Amino acid sequence: QQQVKQSPQSLIVQKGGISIINCAYENTAFDYFPWYQQFPGKGPALLIAIRPDVSEKKEGRFTISFNKSAKQFSLHIMDSQPGDSATYFCAARGPQGGSEKLVFGKGTKLT
Amino acid sequence: NAGVTQTPKFRILKIGQSMTLQCAQDMNHNYMYWYRQDPGMGLKLIYYSVGAGITDKGEVPNGYNVSRSTTEDFPLRLELAAPSQTSVYFCASSPSEGGHTGELFFGEGSRLTVL
Numbered sequence: 001q002q003q004v005k006q007s008p009q010s011l012i013v014q015k016g017g018i019s020i021i022n023c024a025y026e027n028t029a030f031d032y033f034p035w036y037q038q039f040p041g042k043g044p045a046l047l048i049a050i051r052p053d054v055s056e057k058k059e060g061r062f063t064i065s066f067n068k069s070a071k072q073f074s075l076h077i078m079d080s081q082p083g084d085s086a087t088y089f090c091a092a093r094g095p096q097g098g099s100e101k102l103v104f105g106k107g108t109k110l111t
Numbered sequence: 112n113a114g115v116t117q118t119p120k121f122r123i124l125k126i127g128q129s130m131t132l133q134c135a136q137d138m139n140h141n142y143m144y145w146y147r148q149d150p151g152m153g154l155k156l157i158y159y160s161v162g163a164g165i166t167d168k169g170e171v172p173n174g175y176n177v178s179r180s181t182t183e184d185f186p187l188r189l190e191l192a193a194p195s196q197t198s199v200y201f202c203a204s205s206p207s208e209g210g211h212t213g214e215l216f217f218g219e220g221s222r223l224t225v226l
Contacts, residue, residue, distance in 0.1 A: 009151065034214070043115075043201050043217030044154070089153060102215060104146075106153040 004092050006105025013110065019077040021108045023090035026071065032093035034102075035064065035075050039086045047088070048075070077110075085111050113137050117202050117218035124192040124225045132187040132221050134202030142205040143185040144169070144215065145177065147198040154201065160185055192225045199223075 005024045013019045023033075034049035050057045050064040050073065057064045063076040077084055087107045094101025118133045136143065141162045146154040146169075156169030160179040174196055176188040185204075189196060199222050203215040 006153075036215075041219070043203070043219050044215075045217065046214045049214070102156070104153040104155075106151055 004090055004103050004105045006090050006108060008108060009106070010109045011111070013077075013080045015080060015082060017080050019075075019080050019084070019110055021075045021088055021090070021110075022072065023074065023105050024070075024072045025092050027092070027094070028071065030092040030094065033064070033066065033073050034091050034093075035062075036089045036091060036104075037086050038089065038107075044089060080110075115202055115204055115216055115218035117200075117221050119221060120219070121222050122224070124189075124223065126192060126194065126225060128192050129188070129190050130192065130223075132189070132200055132202075132223070134185045134187065134218060135183050136185075136202075136204040136216070137183065138204060138206075138216065139182060140204035140206050140216070141182065143179065144203045144205075145175070145185070145187045146201045146203065147171065148201060148220070149198050157187065157200075189223075194225050197223060197225045 007022050035047045036044035037047040038044040048059050048062050048064055050066050052068050055066050061078045066073045087109045089107045090105040091102050115136045144159040145157040147157055148154050155171045157171055157175050158169055158177040160166045163179050163182050166177050166179050179185050199220045201217050201220050203217045205215050
């Protein structure tokens with residue numbers, strides 16, 4: 001079964017600090033790795049995404065680091081703000097292509 | 112912009128009852144999905160559709176049925192509700208393969224409790 005393992009399950013960070021969430025996968029055929037942000041009572045929304053031919057992608061205070069050889073990728077949130085409090089999901093798109101095979105991690109609740 | 116609209120937002124069912132969760136999108140997306148979200152378990156794919164008239168099972172399809180008669184609508188049917196189906200259900204859509212970015216657009220969810 002295709003899996004994406006996410007850690008930690010929860011994270012508390014001080015205002016202005018750095019938040020780091022890690023994900024690992026096994027299927028080398030995954031071709032797209034998005035991160036979704038979910039606020040309480042809302043549906044998840046795409047935050048940032050990366051493809052395996054890129055080692056890092058930055059959008060504002062959010063950065064994805066991708067290590068293809070280790071089959072790991074992580075989300076870094078710089079200068080964390082109270083408005084960043086949410087649940088974050090990493091995901092991976094399956095080898096068949098198309099979003100229909102998106103596999104999600106179990107989520108990290110950031111406070 | 113309505114995006115993906117789900118109804119109802121909340122529902123309580125008795126064991127054995129049936130119901131339909133409605134999902135509609137106004138973005139002309141070909142792909143539509145149903146996920147369920149349980150605490151600490153992430154999102155699990157129930158069913159998906161790549162276009163009107165075409166549906167397929169996801170990871171956890173048992174106890175559910177879907178249909179896709181139009182591009183806009185993708186209802187999820189629960190037959191003989193069981194306590195294990197207590198969850199938050201999310202409908203999502205995405206553009207077709209030709210122009211997609213891999214992004215899913217989610218509705219706000221339907222919280223279902225089976226007692």
